[in-house]
Each structure stands twice: as C-alpha cells, then as structure tokens.
Amino acid sequence: MKANAVMVGTIAVVMAALALFGGSQRAPAGNPKPSEGWTLHIDALLHYPGKPSMVAHHYCKPVSGLIECQLYDSDAPDARLVGIETIVDAATYAKFPEAEKKLWHYHKTEIAKVSATLPDLSPEEADKVVKSILETYGKIYLVWDPGRQSMPTGYPTVTVLKTN
Template identity: 30%
Template sequence: MKKNYPQRTFFIASRPSLLLTILGLLTACAGNTTSSNVVAPGEEKTPTTRTLNAGAALLQSRPPIDALNAYLDGFHFYNGHPEVQMEAHHYCSILNEEVIQCVIYDGNRKDAKLMGVEYIISEQLFAKLPDAEKALWHSHVHEVKSGQLVAPGIPDIAEHALMEKLIHTYGKTWHTWHTDLNKDLPLGVPQLMMGFTADGQIEQRLVTDRDRRLGVDSTQKKKARADIPAPAIDPGADAWRSGKVIQIEDPTGRPHQH
C-alpha cells in the first residue's frame, strides 16, 4: 500500500532541498539488532495460527500501520525516578506538520514488545496548553543536542534536518508494558515517562551499548549537531526538575520503579 509521503514535510519545511533525499530514505533499514527484553508466557503459535497470520497479512489492509514510516531511537526514565532508565524504539506516523504519534517497542526485531506510546507536538501547539497539561510533557532539546536521539538507517544530512525540527517539539510518553523491569506481561497501570535534560543524567552504558548495536556514534552526532540552535524550553515542560512528579496510582500495589 502506498504510504502518505507528503506528510513528512513536518521535518523538512526549513530545508526543501532535502525533500527527495528524506522521502526516499526515511524508511531505510537500520538492521534488526535489538531483541526484546522478555519472553511473553504462552504456547508457541500453532500451524493454524501461523496460517491465519499469513492470510491476514496478504488480504487485510493496515493503513494506520503502513503510516508508521519513521524510526527513532532514544531513552526514557520513569517520571520521579530518573535513575530507572531504558532504551525506547519509536515507530512514528507523521500526522501533519505539528503532530507526530509513535508506538514504542523494547526492540527492533519481530519479537519486540509494545511498551507504550509517545505523542509529539510542535512548540507552537505546546505553548497553548494549560499549565497542568504541560507538566505531563518533556522537551527534546537535550535529546537532540546530546546525540541521544537518533534516526538509524538514514543519511547524516537527512537525520540532521530531522533533528532541526524535532528540537522544537515536546513529547508526552506513557509506558504500558515495563519489560525493562523484566515484567513478562503488561501488569499494573501506565507510567508517565520523561526525557533527559542535561549531561550526566543518563547511564553512559546504555548509550554505549545502543551505539554499538545500531552502528551509530552519539559523540560524533553531538559534535555534528553543535550548529543546531537550542531554543528556549517552555518552563511548563520537564516538571520533574522542579519536583512536580505525576504518576497514576496503581491499585494493585505493585511497584514499578524497583
């Protein structure tokens, strides 16, 4: 099914000369190098189930899935628990020039578990939100400038243009399956996640391991992105920095951050 490529203008409005390059290569494969953190309990697929899957793949259309045409890899932590960190593989659909929606997995192989979702909006839309809503969102400035956020598999020039746009956005992220904590089922309630805002916050081993698996160099990307101006961050975002922590109370009493 044909993808809606014109939606990708969200990322390239300021660099129209890169249009053809990005449109042709944004879906490039970065290699299936990261397996899931857990094995879900249950019996193996039966021949009947495999046949049904194959038939569905051939006969059913999946427009929302086909629209997932951008792959981003970065890192999150539990709001209120910056020491509990994990890698997050984002598969994103660009709805328009100011809104992106992403599904988040714990790997980039077929066995990856759906961990959650992230909604990404422009700084213009974010500025219009009420203060109570802003507290749920995190900025992307440090993720971009540090080289932590990457778009594996596309040329550096295309990724650079992409990051020039993402640095002006904010994300709201909920994780629903906490495989980073070795939970083999999606237990408990969703947890609000945040992004890093300064050097020294992330465990460097996470970045080093990710870079090795995906064949990227975060240090080099940080240097290459030095020319991207860092916009002022809305004071309503990243509320955890001022001690405002928001999480859903879990009626099961099951701890999520330990």
C-alpha cells in the same frame, strides 16, 4: 489559526524528510491501514524508569496534525509494544495548562541527553530530520515498563523523562 499553520509546517518538514529518505508520507493506496506508514525509526535512552539504559525504539508517522510514535522494547520482529509518544509543535504546547505542560518534554533539550539516533538514515539525513523536530514537545505514555516487568502488569503511566 497561526498555531495550526505552524504545526502543519512542522508536519510538512517531517513528511518531506521522510519522503526524501525513503519513507512514505502516506500509507499505500488501496485500503490503507492505521498500522502502515510508521517509517521514521528513532532510538533513544531514558524512556523506561526501571532501566534508563534500555533503548526505546520509536516508529513514527504524522497523524492528524500530530506526530505519533509507537515505542517498542527492541527492533526485532517480535518486539513488544510498550508505549506511545505524541509530538506537538511549540504553539500547541503553549496553549496547554501549566499542569499539562509538566507531562511533556522539550525535544531541543531532550534529544542530545537521550542519545537519540536514527539508525535507518545516513548521518546527514538524520541531522535534517532532527533539526525538523527540535522545536517540538513530546508526551510518552508507557503501557508497561519492560525495565521493571517481564509482562504488561499494572497501570499505564505518563513518563516524564529525567534528562537533568
């Protein structure tokens, strides 16, 4: 119960930040689609093992008590979807078995190391959003690695960020 309250609190902070900075907490009224509401844009390095210097463009939104991000190889209109990041709070992470924990990265140590930026926000707005996600953990599923392949061949992988 307490862990759920913590995650709800984390999600509430992120949703409030999105609302303050022009994002939407919910998809538009009417017939909302799952593809709507991905309003938080985060750029970060070190996500692609084949080319660590390549920027991963995250587009994120709160979904059912989590934060989920779609990862693209660019921010151009024809960008290719290459992965997904799921974000949980510290209480949820603490419940995972040790083997599962090895697949997740801690955002407090990762954010600075991956040169994360929020290009659609002012520095002040970005700082507030970053502070709201510091105590969270992320797990990245790469559908394919655009640093190694020009087409989505091979198996999807869970990428453990190399931030040491």
